[in-house]
Every structure is written in structure tokens, then in C-alpha cells.
Amino acid sequence: MATLSDVARRAGVSPATASRVINGSSKPVTDELRERVLAAVAELQYVPNAHAQLLARSHRSAVGVIVHDVSDPYFAEITRGLQRVATDQGRLLMICNSYRDPDRELEYVELLRGHQVAALILAGSGYHDEAFTRQLNEKLAAYEATGGRVAVIGRHEHSGDAVMPDNRAGGHLAGRELCELGHRAIGVVAGPRILTTTTDRLAGLKEALAEQGRELPERRIRYAEFDRDGGAEATARLLDADPGLTAIVALNDSMAIGALATLRARSLAVPQQVSVVGFDDMPIARDVTPALTTVRLPLVDMGVRAMSLVLGAEAPAPRVEVLPAELIRRDTSGPAPEHRRETAGSAPRARRADAAS
Amino acid sequence: MATLSDVARRAGVSPATASRVINGSSKPVTDELRERVLAAVAELQYVPNAHAQLLARSHRSAVGVIVHDVSDPYFAEITRGLQRVATDQGRLLMICNSYRDPDRELEYVELLRGHQVAALILAGSGYHDEAFTRQLNEKLAAYEATGGRVAVIGRHEHSGDAVMPDNRAGGHLAGRELCELGHRAIGVVAGPRILTTTTDRLAGLKEALAEQGRELPERRIRYAEFDRDGGAEATARLLDADPGLTAIVALNDSMAIGALATLRARSLAVPQQVSVVGFDDMPIARDVTPALTTVRLPLVDMGVRAMSLVLGAEAPAPRVEVLPAELIRRDTSGPAPEHRRETAGSAPRARRADAAS
């Protein structure tokens, strides 16, 4: 690989001058030398060694991001928001997938710290795991002590800046909607128990039911992986145990899609026999058939805000931005079967018009 | 940030010894010193500066990857394959999204070169753009001249190692299937004209029709963005121009999903009135309703092979691995309406059993 001094030698100047030309330094260089340097760069196909540059400038610019999985639409949307702000500010993003493995998360904090990132953003559910949380906080604190900025998205455990989707309120919305539609036998397809997102959404749901004087027994909840197959499997278990269910809440849209697959395989009509409500409103939700009723979270905005927090001015006190959830009614939810008669006279709810572009 | 010499000082050893302990060097260090160093590391929360390390070891290990968009399922799957091999070999991946912008692609080649990656993988369609292709090849050649390894996935333009999905054969499969089902009025929802993937798939399709003595007139093709909204929009234009279409081939699954949305919005029954065939077989294809008939590409395997090529032994001649496409029959394709009568007696094709987990 050609180095800066190769370029300098070829241009007949000192490395200092070459560096100044290449980086557009404020220090003036005569046009003649400038051209000689640029010519040498082109001839040698010179590209500066990024590591050497990063080492020499003490200036840290990149931002580290740890998510569960960028290819999961939930994180893809968040990442889109992060990118937008980062690109505007000329920051490079280093994105790491933890695949929901706490140890890997810890490793990535170190890795990114080692790469001298200016800030660190952790997105995705926290864990009910004291030991892990303590370890993570120690690492983050150490990082912050050296001037690093940290923000989390959707995690309680960190004491600094945070962007929090209102999972609990979202769960509440889903619960209330189904209650109002007359559902009494509601099953829940939940993500892993150890995730705070699962328990938060579940708590809101329980709260909504409690307000109607009902409760959500543990046998009506099935925990599985937060993905399509987990949803399909949990739904099957739920139906096996309790064939009389008239509604299913899936704690994210991927699971909801799995739930729909299982219902279809069992020839249960949605929403006539069983209603389904998802969570997150990922883009595909409007394209499944029937289109998925779900709780929308402002995912892109969450990313935008987190990045803004971390790149903006430092605040004296930690800032927590809570972003509201919103119920999106589509076609997988309807009145409970025993209520169908009463409501049959009224026109079916119009389908949302977003199916065609 | 604590540095290695801070650690050394605190442990009362030289930086050399500290380095040896931290990196598990083969050179022996007495247990006493080793412990002192490890204690100092823990106390100072020391993390080595990755840039300094990378600079000091001349050894290059990371691999650079340029894709159009990791969150697009097509690339997500490929990336999964890349990751698998890379992780096995302890390589770090640097993944960059070009968002189908040729200039950005060029920039990323430089960026990754600057980051001293050991190899470079470009995935995703090439462009019909001489100037760009030449520039890209120059940059890649310069990189290879300094010992870098390069492989491309699904691109013709590069002369080195390549993994090529058989797009043409895939297009042929889709065309033949529809012909055999009796379709004559076939419309195509195509991606951008400038992408070689679009023209390859289209060429196969035309070839299949030609074998039946038919042709695919340009008015039956609509070019749009390679995503859901592009598919919805192109389908609408296609139907407006030619309401008698009985089949639509979408050149990727995202577009197919958009096509289904438009058909649904226009109350055209799939597959009774219009058949739809997609391309790629992304995971969601089996979960839309009706489940999508599509041409499967071995995406994960493509990633695995590309990474293996690039990390394996260097070959004297460029290797090109062509991976076959396969038709996956699901529920969006059926006999053309005018043929329905003839085939009505036969049992409907069984649905694939993959809907439930």
C-alpha cells in the first residue's frame, strides 16, 4: 500500500505538506505544490490509512450502535432514524448485532470503546438479570468517565439519556381495544420472559384487563422467541390448551405473523373467529392478509431522537424521552364472536386505505 | 482513556510485558507479573485502542462488505451467510449500505480500503453504466494489487471471483411455469432498468416465452423501484394499460407484495383472476396470503460461498460459482382463467405445508 510519504516523495514535498493538501487543512499551500500532491495521489491510488489517521487525530467521530439484529424490521427502522441524523452530521456508524446475547452485548461495548467511538447507543429490550445489568452499567460508566456519550433506546437499566417507547401504554391500548370489542378469552403470545419489553407490554395489557375487572391468568400467556416461528409455536400451544380463545395479542408483529400462520393452518377465520393484535407496526403489517391491527411505535423517530441526544449538547441531568404508542386498527381485529350478532347491523369498519400505494 | 503504559506503570512492569499478558503472547511471563498486569487492567478498565493495535500489527483481518441495504431481506439473508463464515474464522465484518447509489459504492470501496480490510465483497446487482463500471474496476484492481482479495455476488462486471445466482434461469422458470398454466397475457413488474439483475431476469423470462412462440412486448413491462411501493405502483400502471392481464411476474418478492396489495385494492382475486409470481423467496413470501409462488435463490449459501472464496486459498484463475434458481409453487399462481374450466376437475394443488411452524 502506498503511504503518505510515498506520495510526498513522488510530489517532491514533505509529508506535512502532502497531509495538508489531502485533508484540506486551513494552512495555505501554493497551488503548484497542491497540484503536484494531488497528481501523486491519483497516480499512486493513495488512500490514507484510516487507523493511522484515527490514531493521530485525537478527535473521535464515529458512533457505535448495538442492536439485537439490524435485519429485524424493528431495528431496521430504528437504525434508519439513527443513520439519518448521523449522516447529516458526517458521522460514521458502527453497527453491531448482539442477537439478544447479553455476553455479546458486553463484548461489543468493549469493542466499540476500543474503536474510540464518540458515543454509544444501545437499542432493544433490557434483561431481567441483575448481574448482567450491573456489569453493563459498570462498563458504560467507565466509558462515560472518559468522555463518551451514551443513550439507550427502550431500556430501563441505564441511568443516563434514554428514549423510551411507551410499551406499557401500548399494551394497555391493545387490551382496552379487545375488551371493548367484547373479547373475554384473550391469549397472549409473548416474547422471552427475561426481556423487559415483554414484561412492560404484558403489564399494560394486564392493567387494561384489570380495569374491566378481568384478569390475565398465566395459562393464557405463552412465552417464545420474539420472531415469526416463536409466534406460530406459542399460538399453537395456546390454542391446544384453550380452544375457546377469541383473541390473541402478540407482543410483536413478527410473532403476530406467526400467529396468523397457525390460525390459517387450523382454518380459524380472522377476525370472525379469532382476533389478532400485533405490536410495533412494522412495514409488512399492512401487507399481510388480513392486514394486521397493531400498536404502532414511532421507530424511526426513536432513532432520530436517540442520535440527537447523543450528538447534541450534554445535559446536566439525564433526559428520558417517552414516545407514545398508537393503536392502528386494520383487519385482524373485530367483535368477539358472541357479540357479532349485536353488532352485525353496523357496517364493517372500513379497511384502512393504505393497501395500495 | 487509560493507555497501555498506564497499565504498565500501575503494574510496575514495562509496556512490553503488559502487552504480552494482555494479548496472550507466546512469550512466557511469570505468574506474578501476569496477575499484577491483569489487576491493573481491571482497575483501570483498560481497553486497548483498536486503531493503535491495527496500526501496530500489520496483519489485516477485517472483511469489508458492500450491499445495497442490509435491512432488505434479500441482503439480510446473504449477510447471514457471510457472517456465518466470517465468525467461524474470527473475522470482523464491516458492512456498508450503498442504497443503490453508485457513487456511494465507490466511496465505500475507498473507505474500506482505508480501513485496511483483508478482503472486499460486493453484493447486489451491477449497473448498466460503462463509466461507473470502469471506475469501480480500477479501484478494485488497485486494491487487489496491494494484496486485497475481492469477490462479488451477483455482478458481472468484475473479472475476479464471483458468486452468481442464476437470474436468467430463474426468469426462465417463472416464464415457463406461467406458460404451462396457460397464461398468455403476462405483465412484468420490473426493477430499475439500469440494474443487471433486472435485465438478466427479464431476459430469462423472454426466452421462456419465446420458446412458446410468444413474445413479451415492452408495454407489458413496467420499471420501478425494487421495493414494495414500486411493485404496487408498477402493477397499477400495468393494469391501467392492460386490464386483461392474467398473470404478473414481479422481479423480486418485495415488488410482488406490492403487486398483491394493488390487486387486492382492485378486488382482483389471486390466483383465480390474476396469478402472481415473485422472485428471491424471501422469508415473508410464505406468510402473505395467498402464499407467494416465487423463484428461490439460495441466498444464505451465496453469502457462505462468497466469504469462503475470499478467505480461502487464492486461485490462479478467477472462479465463478453459478447457483441455481428453483421454482417454489405456492398459492398465488394457478391456471389462466380461460383454462380454468378444463382443469377445474383436478384437485387444487396442495398448499405447501410450511405455513405453520
Add this chain to the structure above:
DNA sequence: TCCCTGCGGGAAAGGGCTTTCTCTGCGGTA
């Protein structure tokens, strides 16, 4: 007793770049 060997440790030389500091030579002022 002397020399050689080998082990454990440190000194120091990079690795490629940025940036401060220093130097030269010129034009302008007193």
C-alpha cells in the same frame, strides 16, 4: 571455575498519520 544456554524481562524501533514548532526568505516599514 568458566562458559554456554535459555529464560524472563525491558528498551526501542517502528506502523502511518497529524500538528505543532521551527526555519527560511520575502516584502514592507522606520
Add this chain to the structure above:
DNA sequence: TACCGCAGAGAAAGCCCTTTCCCGCAGGGA
């Protein structure tokens, strides 16, 4: 004419590590 100031270029000091080379010392063989 002597001096000052400044523009433009280079020398050199880092940035933080890794790794080679070298040194001192203890043990073993002659």
C-alpha cells in the same frame, strides 16, 4: 540600510500499540 512580520514549507514530536532485539541472570556441563 536595518529590522520586523509573515507566508509557506519542512522537521520532528507525538498518537498507542506490537514486536524484535538485546541484556542480565541462573543453572548446567566441562
